[in-house]
Amino acid sequence: MSLPKATPQWILAHSPSGDIVLDGPNSTFQLKKDVPLPPLQDNQVLLQSVYFSNDPAQRTLIWKDYPSDRHYTNLMKEGELMRAYRVICKVLDSRSDLFKVGQLVIASPGWSLYAVVDAGACHPINELPGLDNTHFLGSLGGAGTTAWYGLIDIARATKDDVVCVSGAAGATGSMVVQIAKHVLGCKRVIGIAGGEKKCRWVESLGADVCIDYKASDFQEQLLKVTEGYVNVFFDNVGGKILDLMLTRVARYGRIAACGTISNYSSAGGSDVEAAGLNNWFQVVVNRLEIKGFITFDLGERTGEYVDRLIQAVKEGKIKLSDDNNTVVDTKWEDFPRTWNLLFTGGSQGKLITKVVD
Numbered sequence: 001m002s003l004p005k006a007t008p009q010w011i012l013a014h015s016p017s018g019d020i021v022l023d024g025p026n027s028t029f030q031l032k033k034d035v036p037l038p039p040l041q042d043n044q045v046l047l048q049s050v051y052f053s054n055d056p057a058q059r060t061l062i063w064k065d066y067p068s069d070r071h072y073t074n075l076m077k078e079g080e081l082m083r084a085y086r087v088i089c090k091v092l093d094s095r096s097d098l099f100k101v102g103q104l105v106i107a108s109p110g111w112s113l114y115a116v117v118d119a120g121a122c123h124p125i126n127e128l129p130g131l132d133n134t135h136f137l138g139s140l141g142g143a144g145t146t147a148w149y150g151l152i153d154i155a156r157a158t159k160d161d162v163v164c165v166s167g168a169a170g171a172t173g174s175m176v177v178q179i180a181k182h183v184l185g186c187k188r189v190i191g192i193a194g195g196e197k198k199c200r201w202v203e204s205l206g207a208d209v210c211i212d213y214k215a216s217d218f219q220e221q222l223l224k225v226t227e228g229y230v231n232v233f234f235d236n237v238g239g240k241i242l243d244l245m246l247t248r249v250a251r252y253g254r255i256a257a258c259g260t261i262s263n264y265s266s267a268g269g270s271d272v273e274a275a276g277l278n279n280w281f282q283v284v285v286n287r288l289e290i291k292g293f294i295t296f297d298l299g300e301r302t303g304e305y306v307d308r309l310i311q312a313v314k315e316g317k318i319k320l321s322d323d324n325n326t327v328v329d330t331k332w333e334d335f336p337r338t339w340n341l342l343f344t345g346g347s348q349g350k351l352i353t354k355v356v357d
């Protein structure tokens with residue numbers, strides 16, 4: 001096969017105010033078909049993107065009007081290549097001693113089918129027998145390390161705690177469930193997820209109970225399953241569920257503020273109003289501890305956390321199967337459509353885009 005000299009890319013065309021626009025003149029993203037690739041220099045590799053991690057935080061990078069000094073990174077400008085956090089790529093050509101042609105690496109080339117990048121910015125994949133490499137994008141990647149760091153270091157959960165997690169069928173939430181139940185041995189684990197099928201899956205992972213926030217009697221069910229209150233709430237979604245949970249966390253309880261996906265389309269300069277908090281008094285009177293965190297703060301310690309997760313898999317405390325990933329075969333033309341499934345409940349576990357012809 002001759003090596004590519006140009007690549008298709010998706011760029012940010014219009015920062016959305018509200019939901020992502022997939023079609024028409026105001027489309028959020030625009031496909032550029034033949035962007036020339038620079039010639040390969042020493043210590044660089046030519047990559048072909050194969051599997052993309054889809055991350056809710058990418059939505060915050062394209063907020064229309066949000067100050068970068070109140071984010072952990074610079075936000076994107078219209079016309080820029082859409083960023084991606086982790087992509088499994090195949091090395092097509094190499095002028096580096098670090099990587100051979102044909103090897104799989106994890107890199108961050110953005111929404112680009114081919115890319116020339118510095119070899120030093122790529123990470124080798126330490127293949128584990130019997131385990132699909134795609135788990136390094138989710139359960140053994142950012143989602144797994146976030147779950148471990150947030151639950152154990154930030155919320156300081158122990159076996160004596162009742163733990164509740166929102167977004168429990170998502171990439172991070174499903175790992176929180178397994179870590180809480182099978183690694184820490186928490187007293188009781190309660191999940192909150194969207195839909196009956198997802199709730200039953202969360203229970204199969206080890207949650208004592210999982211309730212559907214889309215059900216008409218959700219509030220009633222929440223009161224019932226949190227009778228006696230919870231000591232730790234791992235919050236992936238923010239908004240109304242967080243507001244309700246403020247009334248269900250025990251005195252001196254801890255909340256790990258991991259994410260606010262329910263607000264990602266209604267924040268950052270959006271025209272859509274975000275859900276507010278009515279129950280803040282509960283924080284005061286019940287002496288609740290709420291701590292936000294960003295897993296990037298682990299920096300060089302990230303590898304230690306991945307090792308802990310791998311150890312838990314080897315000990316059978318964390319089980320990984322195809323059910324932990326939703327891998328969507330996607331033609332390059334449909335790329336944003338798959339990513340958008342994050343915000344419409346279209347995935348279970350980690351949403352991964354597999355690029356197909």
Ligand SMILES: NC(=O)c1ccc[n+]([C@@H]2O[C@H](COP(=O)([O-])OP(=O)(O)OC[C@H]3O[C@@H](n4cnc5c(N)ncnc54)[C@H](OP(=O)(O)O)[C@@H]3O)[C@@H](O)[C@H]2O)c1
Nearest residue numbers: 056170171172193194236258259260261262293294295345
């Ligand atoms: N702090 C950090 O360092 C860090 C790191 C990674 C992720 N995060 C955050 O953690 C959260 C989970 O991220 P993830 O990567 O594991 O993705 P994820 O949970 O797999 O995200 C997709 C899921 O979010 C749920 N969701 C979407 N819109 C929702 C809404 N309006 N209300 C309630 N749930 C909604 C959907 O599940 P249902 O079908 O159940 O609704 C969907 O399947 C996100 O908020 C993310 O930004 C934070």
